Amino acid sequence: MQKVMGIVNVTPDSFSDGGLFLSQNNAFKQAKQLIAEGADIIDIGGESTRPGAEPVSVQEELDRVIPLVEKIRAEFSVSISVDTSKSLVMREAIAAGVDIINDVMALTGEDSIAAVAASDTVKVCLMHMQGEPRTMQKNPKYDNVIEDIKAFLLMRTQACINAGITSNRIIIDPGFGFGKTVVHNLLLMKNLQVFSQLGYPVLVGISRKSFIGNILNKQVTERLYGSLALAVLAISKGASIIRTHDVAATVDALKMTDAVLN
Ligand code: 7PJ
Secondary structure (H helix, E strand, O other): OOEEEEEEEOOOOOOOOOHHHHHHHHHHHHHHHHHHOOOOEEEEEOOOOOOOOOOOOHHHHHHHHHHHHHHHHHHOOOEEEEEOOOHHHHHHHHHOOOOEEEEOOOOOOOOHHHHHHOOOOOEEEEEOOOOOOOOOOOOOOOOOHHHHHHHHHHHHHHHHHHOOOOHHHEEEEOOOOOOOOHHHHHHHHHOOHHHHOOOOOEEEEOOOOHHHHHHHOOOHHHOHHHHHHHHHHHHHOOOOEEEEOOHHHHHHHHHHHHHHHO
């Protein structure tokens, strides 16, 4: 069966004075809840990569992410992924026992490929992004959105293989919402089989994203049904992993899809 990846963010809320400890406690509770709801993988993020987000320092990201990885690793057998583009965070996360490095920069950062290649078991999710989070939604342009992203992902998989990361450790992701217009996102979903036919598991992150809000005219908290529709479509086009905030609902949607297709 396809897998559900539950999203856990450890990003301290600057409006509360609880600081890091409180946000880590909340993140742990969130992880526990998503595991109970049936998440196969918990994806821990310490840096917001949403459009317009400002970067955080390496130390800050380490302080947010690593203790949480250790705590989840100690108490649960769930797979753990860390959403990071920093090689030092990757190295520490791998040392703490994560199963997947989820990099929205597809290991293009300094030393990132080497950090993953230094392990011989950790998997990596290579995601496509055009531009950088601060500015990527300004005016994204492609010659052919499907072919351009396919070429990028093939180039990055080859770079990984050349560095000694075997192909069975690679996951690919077209990167919904990362330097894409609404039409780009819709075309990517319509043609998602192009990516699943490349021979790598495809991860899809569409949960609550703004192109759903744009089509449905709904706020971020009202995008579950739209997200589920896209999750089912993605599975029917060969996706292997759905990254989501709403694990229980997505697990049911995927079980029904699986019952029909398989
Ligand atoms: C994605 C991600 C995605 C992967 C984020 C958000 C933005 N990692 N991290 N794929 N999105 N692999 O969740 O709205 O689509 S952060």
